[in-house]
Amino acid sequence: MDIENKIVQNIIEAVQKLYGTAVEADKIVIQETRKEFEGQITVVTFPFTRLSKKTPEQTGADIGEYLKANVEDVTDFNVIKGFLNLTISEQYWTNCLISNVLSADYGQFKPNGEKVMVEYSSPNTNKPLHLGHVRNNLLGYSVAQILSANGYDVIKANLVNDRGIHICKSMLAWQQFGNNETPASTGLKGDHLVGKYYVIFDKEYKKQISELVAGGQTEDEAKKNAPVIKQAQEMLLKWESDDPAVKELWSKMNGWVYEGFGETYKKLGVDFKKYYYESDTYLLGKDTIEEGLQKGVFFKKEDGSVWIDLTEDGLDQKLVLRADGTSVYITQDLGTAQLKYDDFKMDKSIYVVGNEQDYHFKVLFLILEKLGKTWAKGLFHLSYGMVDLPSGKMKSREGTVVDADDLMDEMIRTAKERTEELGKVEGFTEEEKNKLYEIIGMGALKFFLLKVEPKKRLLFDPNESIDFQGHTGPFIQYTHARIRSVLAKAGYSGKLTESYSLVLTPLEKDLIVNLSKYPDVIAASASEYSPAQIANYVFELAKLFNKFYHEESILKAEDADVRNFRLDLASATASVINKGMGLLGISVPDRM
The missing domain is CATH 3.30.1360.70 (Arginyl tRNA synthetase N-terminal domain)
Incomplete structure (x- = not known):
């Protein structure tokens, strides 16, 4: 302020x-x-x-x-x-409302000259996105939006894991059992079709292990000797040797997956400016290893493998290149980090990755600092906890993880049921109803996952998230629709005056004071990479407006200046709710 x-x-x-x-x-x-x-x-x-x-x-x-x-x-x-x-003074607060809060660019900071990359999603191309990916995507997208509002030039990036043994498993199963099925011939989304064959591979693999164990092999031996795993490993070697037939199959199936991912991303409301593919980056990092050897940051063991000793930093010794010269994950991550910096010269780079990778990123960032990469100070791991569902609330397509598409469909169905129960769709066309159900269902999902600080593990209950009276997205959406309804009844089309001279009621003053905090909340959320701060600020704002709405008359205010002031105040509140929810990737309806 x-x-x-x-x-x-x-x-x-x-x-x-x-x-x-x-x-x-x-x-x-x-x-x-x-x-x-x-x-x-x-x-x-x-x-x-x-x-x-x-x-x-x-x-x-x-x-x-x-x-x-x-x-x-x-x-x-x-x-x-x-x-x-x-x-x-009262005058300060009314001027703050008229001159600041009601301005079109309120909450949008001027460019600060800094560039930041937010890398999120990072899916595997052998299966559809799941519930964990949903939190990842929503978190990454929202952080990018908040940083953009705070004045950063933001690059939204996605590093796709499109190679490796897991991809070959789906490819092999489709080749052996697929009968040339395609998304078009089955009506399945491409990512679901490929995921289906990943599951088929796993079932066949387990069956072969059981047969080998029954024939006298130990379980460890059987896991290595099962024909299907050997075939998958052989396919990976062929892929790495650029075998034309294997590469063609890989391109075809990955193409199906990307089309499926595209539909899921669109429904989630997330997007990316830059895609990186592991098939392009997995060989990167070997130059970095050589550089580190020359600088004495790394050392070679007798077998030729390359390591770094981080024991003095409270960590351990870390393998960075195998004895046969092949990469490990940290190798390619070192190379990809350099590639990203070379591409964009950003000041900050944020990796949105689950907390099971906390140690990996500590090691990665520390190695880059020891290599003298000046930009390494700007690297940050936005670590987040797992999402759990109450047992039995939702069944996944494969029975193990909750599919993102199934989850979104379930949310929209639940929104439809709740909305119709409450009779909130009178006068809507079918098209308007369906759009509203999607806005409410997706808003409920996004708000519930984003209102909790990223580091915390959370329990997501689809039913609890769609409560029009709770700490939820639909409560805030309903508040916005209520304000827009009041403004529509008044024929309000924009700011009514350039100045007010009024004695404010406590609730009016509280509402303006709360609205005046919005830029500070954006700044705090940006510095801590925490959409939860925005989510909970907007919820408290909506709660305060509802109290004001019930205790102070807007349309029936006897004094014209008071009526006009309250309409401007209501409009400012709707605007900040809309902007704040927008930073979370959530739409707010004008009526419901």
Whole structure:
């Protein structure tokens, strides 16, 4: 808030004039005034007592008098122990609403000159996206949106795992059991069709292991000797040797998967500016290993394998290249990190990856720093916890993991049932109803997954998420629709005046104060890569508006200025709800 900057500057002047000494701006602590005390802004006075040689209360009174005399918008103050509570003028708050909150670009920071890459999704091309991918995609997309609002130039990237033994398993199973099935011939999405053959491979593999064990082999021997796994390994070698037939099959099946992923991404509402493919990057990193050997960062063992010793950093020894010269994951990740930096020269690079990879990223970033990569300081692992479902709430297509498409369909079905039960679709056409069900169902899913801090594991209950009265997306969506309905009844088409001179009710003031925090919430969310802060801010805003709506009349206000002011206030609230939910990738309907 501008008023906070003004107060800080005047406190610096006050301390200089009152006590003849300087105080630095970063030593001045400003907070929101607690609800039980009068005022909107609180200054902590304890840091100034060593300068004033007075008690915190006396110091607060001195500074309060100075601010009241010198800052036009400070109309009163009170001191509670070591806290100076300032009352800000009504005029300041009404001007804040009209000049700031109602402006079209409110909450959009000016470009800060920094570039950031957010890498998320990172699917495997042998199966459809699942519930874990849903959290990953929503988190990555939302963080990208928040950083963009905060003034960053954002590159949304997706590193696709499109090669390896798991891909060959699906390919081999389709070759042996597929009878030339295609997405077109089966009506299945391409990613589901390929995933089906990954499951078929697994069943055949287990069957062959059982047969070999029954024939006298140990389980470990059987796992290595099963014909189907040997065939998959042989196919991988052929792929790496650019065998034309294998490469053609790989391209065809991956093409089916990408088409399927595209449909899922569209429904999720996420997108990417840059795709990287592991088939292009898996050989990268060997130059980096050579560079590290020359710099003495890595060392070779007698068998020719290359390692790094991170024991002094509290980690362990890490293999970075096998004895036969082939890559491990860390090898290609080192090379891909360099490739991404070479492509975009970004200041920050955020990897949205589950917390099971925490150790891997600690090692990766540390190695890059030891290699002298100046850009390594800008690397960040946005680690998130798993998502669980209550047992029996949803069945997955394959019986093991919850398919993203199934989950989204279930959410939209549940939204339809709940909405029709509550009779919220009177006067809607069928097309409008279906659009509304999708907006509510997807909004419920996204809000529920994003309102929790990323690091926390969460339990997702589809039924609980679609509650029009709870801590949910549909509650916020309904609040937005309610405001738009009020504005429509009033024939409201935009800001009604350039200035108000009113005595505000406590709820009006609370609402404006809350709206004025929106840019600060964006800044905090961006610095901590936390959509949860936006989600919970918008929920509290919606809750506060509902209280205001029930206790203060808008359309029936007797005074014309009060009516117009409340319409502007309602419009500003709808706008911030819309923008905040937009940063979460959530649409808000104008009616429901």
